[in-house]
Amino acid sequence: MLGVALVLDFTLEDLVPDSSIRQLMTLAACNVVVALSLNVINGMAGQFSIGHAGFMGIGGYTSAVVASHVHHMLGGGEPTFSRSFVVVPISLLCSAALAGLFGFLVGLPSLRLRGDYLAIVTLGFAEIFRLVIATAQSDEDGDVFTRLISRLGGQNGYQGIDNQGVPLYAGPFWVFGLAFILGVVAWRIKFSGWGRALRALREDEIAAAAVGVDPTRYKVTSFVIAAVGAGIAGGLMAIMRDGTPLVNPDNYNFQASFDAITMVILGGSGSVTGSALGGVFITFTIKAIEQVQALDFIQELRTQFPTLDLNALRMIVYAIVLVLLMAWRPEGLLGERELFQRRKRNEGGDDTGTGTEAEPAASGKAVKA
Amino acid sequence: MRVAHPTRAKIEVEDGKPLLELEVVKVSYGGIKALKGISLRVMPGEIVAMIGANGAGKTTTLKTVMGLLRLAGGTIRFAGRSLEGQSTEARVEAGISLVPEGRAIFPNLTVRENLELGAYLHRDAKAMKETIEDVTALFPRLGERMKQEGGTLSGGEQQMLAIGRALMSRPALLLLDEPSLGIAPKLVHQIFAAITEIAKSGVTILLVEQNTRIALATSKRAYVLRSGEIALEGDSKELAHDPEIKAAYLGG
Numbered sequence: 001m002l003g004v005a006l007v008l009d010f011t012l013e014d015l016v017p018d019s020s021i022r023q024l025m026t027l028a029a030c031n032v033v034v035a036l037s038l039n040v041i042n043g044m045a046g047q048f049s050i051g052h053a054g055f056m057g058i059g060g061y062t063s064a065v066v067a068s069h070v071h072h073m074l075g076g077g078e079p080t081f082s083r084s085f086v087v088v089p090i091s092l093l094c095s096a097a098l099a100g101l102f103g104f105l106v107g108l109p110s111l112r113l114r115g116d117y118l119a120i121v122t123l124g125f126a127e128i129f130r131l132v133i134a135t136a137q138s139d140e141d142g143d144v145f146t147r148l149i150s151r152l153g154g155q156n157g158y159q160g161i162d163n164q165g166v167p168l169y170a171g172p173f174w175v176f177g178l179a180f181i182l183g184v185v186a187w188r189i190k191f192s193g194w195g196r197a198l199r200a201l202r203e204d205e206i207a208a209a210a211v212g213v214d215p216t217r218y219k220v221t222s223f224v225i226a227a228v229g230a231g232i233a234g235g236l237m238a239i240m241r242d243g244t245p246l247v248n249p250d251n252y253n254f255q256a257s258f259d260a261i262t263m264v265i266l267g268g269s270g271s272v273t274g275s276a277l278g279g280v281f282i283t284f285t286i287k288a289i290e291q292v293q294a295l296d297f298i299q300e301l302r303t304q305f306p307t308l309d310l311n312a313l314r315m316i317v318y319a320i321v322l323v324l325l326m327a328w329r330p331e332g333l334l335g336e337r338e339l340f341q342r343r344k345r346n347e348g349g350d351d352t353g354t355g356t357e358a359e360p361a362a363s364g365k366a367v368k369a
Numbered sequence: 370m371r372v373a374h375p376t377r378a379k380i381e382v383e384d385g386k387p388l389l390e391l392e393v394v395k396v397s398y399g400g401i402k403a404l405k406g407i408s409l410r411v412m413p414g415e416i417v418a419m420i421g422a423n424g425a426g427k428t429t430t431l432k433t434v435m436g437l438l439r440l441a442g443g444t445i446r447f448a449g450r451s452l453e454g455q456s457t458e459a460r461v462e463a464g465i466s467l468v469p470e471g472r473a474i475f476p477n478l479t480v481r482e483n484l485e486l487g488a489y490l491h492r493d494a495k496a497m498k499e500t501i502e503d504v505t506a507l508f509p510r511l512g513e514r515m516k517q518e519g520g521t522l523s524g525g526e527q528q529m530l531a532i533g534r535a536l537m538s539r540p541a542l543l544l545l546d547e548p549s550l551g552i553a554p555k556l557v558h559q560i561f562a563a564i565t566e567i568a569k570s571g572v573t574i575l576l577v578e579q580n581t582r583i584a585l586a587t588s589k590r591a592y593v594l595r596s597g598e599i600a601l602e603g604d605s606k607e608l609a610h611d612p613e614i615k616a617a618y619l620g621g
Contacts, residue, residue: 206437209457211490
């Protein structure tokens, strides 16, 4: 799989000459990581975070800044593939670490708050983050903190050192490779003892505590893990080749958090493969809606009704898709199930032999990918 | 049924000393006093029942022993050692296990996953395998449904699963909260037969029940709780013939 990603790194431009489609593919891979990470909080832990974009933003800004500086130190020039092995890991590790730290801080209130109250805290965090960066003015007389923040470019976004732009090091190799690796990690987490304890906590906190699961530790850790994932995803998007080369506050608004939630809910809360599917689906749906906007028919409507807001139209279509889906499949496309899940998981042959009557396989697939 | 977990230090209780002892235990919810000073003892190997009406403080007592509620006064001792300041995890580790009220299983996890979670603090693969064997020997229905999700089981089976899960840590003391709640009468008898079986293998049991008749028939001694205080205590057989108990809890 990593080999495939490596080959894609060099051949994707020939295979897919349309850069907007290339951008869409890599963006989809990043969104898969976003959805997988949010799934840890919203799906597995059963908490409700609506501020995931905040963690993505922290990851995005961190990796953009770190990548720019490392690139500068290496002497500038064109980003090369061999150099990406220095720049990308350093940038993404910094993103993950900083996002994880904020995940810890935001996770702390989750110990005392439940449901909608916690949701407000996460939303507040994401909005504070966005507004602090968006409203920072370059002010030479300001304190250290203000000056540092204003270097991030305020509302216009971060433009790299001396406005040279952020070096885009993460090619398809990194994007697809990391999405794959993190997917495997998410899968392992779900079926590990840790993931099982987390799911138990979601279903019955008292019962989980009664078997010895420490709710405090698990809730905070789930936030940290989700934040680290979001940080990496945001970091990837910020330095992604074929991506939007601009890291700006509007990329991390409520809409972004909302999209992330949609991916998880639509794909199937708690399902790793479902969330990944949701990530791809939403990325392409948003794009499809944009394509629809470009249709002659719609453009003609626009000339007749100059007040028509196409963005609002996009939201209406998007909302209708969601409402219909939730009406038909309230548990999401996959529910909590997984694609490719083996019906019988033999973990070290611990089968007691009494319960081997396998129920008929509901989904035809019985092989793990 | 194998008791004593290989990864846990042996629990030793001096002769004549209780395994669990509550001394003037007080618990409050906000300003409301739920327990007004309860003292009780459970000797090793005994089945002790706590009976009483709704809101008498039975569940509160169990949750407090488990460390899920904070003590407002008094002492709880397990095997001679005070549990003060010990987390719920530490108490599970020490050998106490709770079967929560109302079939508190994990409905979206499989039966096997539910059981494995019961051994969460004692992740010894061999011991876990053996305990699952013991549990499925005790409740063969669970063995037939290992891969089913917990939520798809019948009420009685869910209660069996909750008990099985609590046994996975191989507790010295099993706390049972209303095992008969909302379960078909036929299954209630099966479950209480299993409880007797568990006690025979050496697990000490503190049982909270609203079904007074079966609780007194199963237990050796019993405490009657009334609005946060112990109103009566004694031998279960004698209590079953006590005119006051008969009138209040056994329907004449």
